[in-house]
Amino acid sequence: MKLLEGKTVLVTGASTGIGRAAAIGAAQHGADVVINYHSRDEDAEACIAAIEATGQRGLAVKGDVAEPDTAKDFVAKAVEAFGKVDVMVNNAGICPFHAFLDMPVETFERTMRVNMHGAYFMVQAAANQMVAQGHGGAIVAVSSISALVGGEYQTHYTPTKAGVHSLMQSTAIALGKYKIRCNSLLPGTILTEINKDDLADDAKRTYMESRVPLGRLGAPEDMVGPIVFLASDMAAYVTGAALLVDGGMFVNLQ
Numbered sequence: 001m002k003l004l005e006g007k008t009v010l011v012t013g014a015s016t017g018i019g020r021a022a023a024i025g026a027a028q029h030g031a032d033v034v035i036n037y038h039s040r041d042e043d044a045e046a047c048i049a050a051i052e053a054t055g056q057r058g059l060a061v062k063g064d065v066a067e068p069d070t071a072k073d074f075v076a077k078a079v080e081a082f083g084k085v086d087v088m089v090n091n092a093g094i095c096p097f098h099a100f101l102d103m104p105v106e107t108f109e110r111t112m113r114v115n116m117h118g119a120y121f122m123v124q125a126a127a128n129q130m131v132a133q134g135h136g137g138a139i140v141a142v143s144s145i146s147a148l149v150g151g152e153y154q155t156h157y158t159p160t161k162a163g164v165h166s167l168m169q170s171t172a173i174a175l176g177k178y179k180i181r182c183n184s185l186l187p188g189t190i191l192t193e194i195n196k197d198d199l200a201d202d203a204k205r206t207y208m209e210s211r212v213p214l215g216r217l218g219a220p221e222d223m224v225g226p227i228v229f230l231a232s233d234m235a236a237y238v239t240g241a242a243l244l245v246d247g248g249m250f251v252n253l254q
């Protein structure tokens with residue numbers, strides 16, 4: 001069953017990882033897909049090729065989500081190409097692992113700007129377009145298990161992920177009257193570029209795997225079903241919610 005037939009889906013940070021999988025998954029579910037990407041033209045082109053291989057239309061728009069104008073440009077180009085915006089998946093993010101006591105100001109500020117400010121501007125731009133269209137919409141923000149728990153080398157990152165979920169809770173209220181639903185996805189540890197260096201340490205990777213009752217770390221494709229569900233009419237009465245997709249890591253105290 002195709003859950004996003006006829007919809008236009010926008011995904012940020014979609015040239016790699018979870019965003020890429022979500023973009024291709026949305027196309028497999030019948031959506032035309034517009035992706036935002038930061039710098040790697042070849043990866044973006046490959047993602048568009050994969051989208052088009054499903055028979056759907058795809059468009060890549062380059063831009064740094066930390067810049068407020070990027071969001072307006074992304075939404076405008078999507079409307080110009082495909083006429084409307086039905087779903088925004090706010091996914092772009094960074095997590096440069098660093099100790100707390102000597103956290104460089106630039107690392108802190110960049111992480112805030114990309115993850116938190118970027119989400120705010122993207123959600124706002126998509127919502128304004130959805131309100132103007134007048135037929136509702138769905139916003140899915142990729143937050144994290146890190147919205148619920150801390151990380152020694154993630155003191156700049158975990159607040160952004162809690163913030164993104166909080167943004168979904170407040171926008172669910174602000175946008176409910178326009179039939180726009182806002183929900184968060186909370187992935188556990190998923191094998192992507194964001195943690196490639198961190199998990200190159202065998203001991204760390206083995207420890208992280210041992211925390212997961214389902215016995216393995218996640219793959220980007222594990223996020224597709226939950227994102228498509230939240231974006232689709234199957235979730236018509238779901239808003240302000242958080243969907244934790246972590247193989248059981250969070251509940252594994254002992």
Ligand SMILES: NC(=O)C1=CN([C@@H]2O[C@H](COP(=O)(O)OP(=O)(O)OC[C@H]3O[C@@H](n4cnc5c(N)ncnc54)[C@H](O)[C@@H]3O)[C@@H](O)[C@H]2O)C=CC1
Pocket residue numbers: 012013014015016017018019036037038039063064065066091092093094095114142143144145146186187188189190191192193194195
């Ligand atoms: N991999 C994991 O274990 C988890 C990841 N997440 C979140 O998932 C999201 C996607 O990350 P992954 O797929 O894991 O890693 P990734 O590194 O493959 O994807 C992040 C994407 O965001 C893009 N990006 C970074 N800065 C950008 C900017 N300024 N403007 C536009 N795009 C930008 C990158 O180019 C990349 O394509 C992030 O928000 C991350 O915080 C959440 C929980 C766990």
Ligand SMILES: C[C@H](O)[C@@H]1OC(=O)[C@H](O)[C@@H]1O
Pocket residue numbers: 095143144145146151154161188189190194195198
């Ligand atoms: C980058 C981390 O490995 C990853 O991202 C998160 O949000 C979680 O903390 C994961 O472990």
